[in-house]
Amino acid sequence: MAFSLSVLAIFWLLCVACILRIFSLLPAQKSSGRVRVSNNTSTTRKLAVFLGSGGHTSEAIALLSSLDFTRFSPRIYIVSDGDNLSAQKARDLESKKCASSSGNNFAVLTIPRARRVHQSLFSIPLTAFWSLSRCMQLVTLSPLLSSSSSQPFADVLILNGPGTCLSLCIAVYVSKFIGCPAPRLIYVESFARVRSLSLSGKLLRPLVDRFVVQWPQPLADGGRGDSFGWLV
Amino acid sequence: MLVFVTVGSTRFDALVQAVLSDRVLAALSQAGCTAVVVQCGNSHFAHTHSIQNGETLNTQQQNVTIEMYKFKPSLDSDYERADMVISHAGSGTILDVLRLGKPLIVVPNPTLLDNHQEELATALEELGHLRSSTVPGLARTIEEFDRAAIVEFPPLDPSRFRRLLDEEMGF
Incomplete structure (x- = not known):
């Protein structure tokens, strides 16, 4: 009896510790994150971006076209399995931006889709799990296994759905x-989101370090985020 | 004058059918249009069968020559040669056309579940960058279209996102 009680107590303590840990990782909900002291003294930053196909890809490519590629190098383009169009758009952007410089410093990586269009509801957990495990291999595991294990897989990851x-x-x-x-x-x-946030926007808003919208109205609820006008 | 009509990567039966109606073609002809190019995607309409296998169909109606096809890898050349574009209200198409400085009429698809296409069309119409129309109101929107009243769409300002990310990364 005493044993099973102590096992239960340890289990609950672990649960509470995990929850506290996760809460400690969440970005501050009120500050916009504008003040950031960086201890990275290197002159370049490794940038990763997810190209979510169709309009998501077009917008992500437009965002990246704004950047100084001599600062953001290398660049990792993450595309969904079979999304050749997005991979091609990434290569087109690279050849446009780096036409003058020698040797492009970028990679295109693929991950499985969490949910395919018209996929039946009950099989979503399976594909979502498969997608997540590949993402973890990419984001969590590969930096641990590489020689320079103090380096994250990228310094910044840009997301825009879906x-x-x-x-x-x-x-x-x-x-x-x-x-x-x-x-x-x-x-x-x-x-495209003039008045309200997309589902991925709503889900990611409390989790990301910087949440940016392109029209002011979705921030009218007083929640976190910034609007700098149109970025694409 | 050449008008390019596009429904995007899916289908928009009502828009294609409306464009091929005598009423809309007469309005286009009246506005000085002599040729219409229609990218009709998987839309169903009277001539669907004749472009089933990627062919281009050429026909004439109301003194307007009509060219129809389903898809192309890139619509850039059609945007370029058009004097005006009539399109679904997808944000990608809207950005592409407005950045080229072409006059644009968008028709939000009422059969889509989420109506944020309509929100975008309305917001950009309020700013004067385009005209938004319903399917039944298309002929009237073409008749009333005033090119001079369109407010020029600003070019992409790369400094905004660049500043945000440089600041975020400590540059």
Whole structure:
């Protein structure tokens, strides 16, 4: 009796510790995160971006086209399995931006989709789990196994939907949970969302370090986030 | 004058059918349009069968020559040669067309479940960058379209996102 009680107590203590740990990892909900002291003295930052197909990809490519690629290098483009169009758009952007410089410093990586279009509801947990495990391999495991294990898989990860980007966000949180270096998360809501947030926007809003929208109205609820006008 | 009509990557039966109606073609002809190119995707309409296997169909109606096809890898060349675009209200198409500085009429698809396409169309119409129309109101919107009243769409300002990310990364 006393034994089973102590097992139960330890179990509950572990649960509480996990929950407290997760809460400690969440970004401050009120501050916009504008003040950030970086101890990274390197002159370049490793950038990762998820290309979520269709309009998501177009907007992500437009966002990246704004950046100085001599600062953000190397660049990792993450695309869904079979999304050749997004992979091609990434290569087109690279050849456009780096036409003058020698040797492009980028990679295109694929992850399985969390949910395919028209997929039946009951099989979603299976594909979502498969997608998450591949994301964890990419985000959490590969930096641990590489020679420079103090380096995160990227310094910053840009997300703009749809669903599969939640898998990447969770994988980043797994890294944080076990105390490994993790990328800063930036979510940019679509230009199409004028009055309300998308489902991925709503889900990722409390989790990402920086939440950015392109029209002011979705922030009228007083929740966290910034609006700098149109970014694409 | 050449008008390009696009329904995007899926289908929009009502828009294609409306564009091929005598009423809309007469309005286009009246506005000086001599040719219409229609990217009709998987829409169902009278000539669906003749473009089933990727062919281009050429026909004429109301003194307007009509060219129809389902899909192309890139619509850039059609946007380029158009003097005006009539499209579904997808944000990607809207950005592509407005950035080229082409006059644009968008028709939000009422059969789509989420209505944020309509929100975007309305917001951009309020700013004067385009005209938004319903399917039944298309002929009237074409008749009333005033090119001079369109407010030029600003080019992409790369400094905004660049500043945000440089700041975030401590540059």
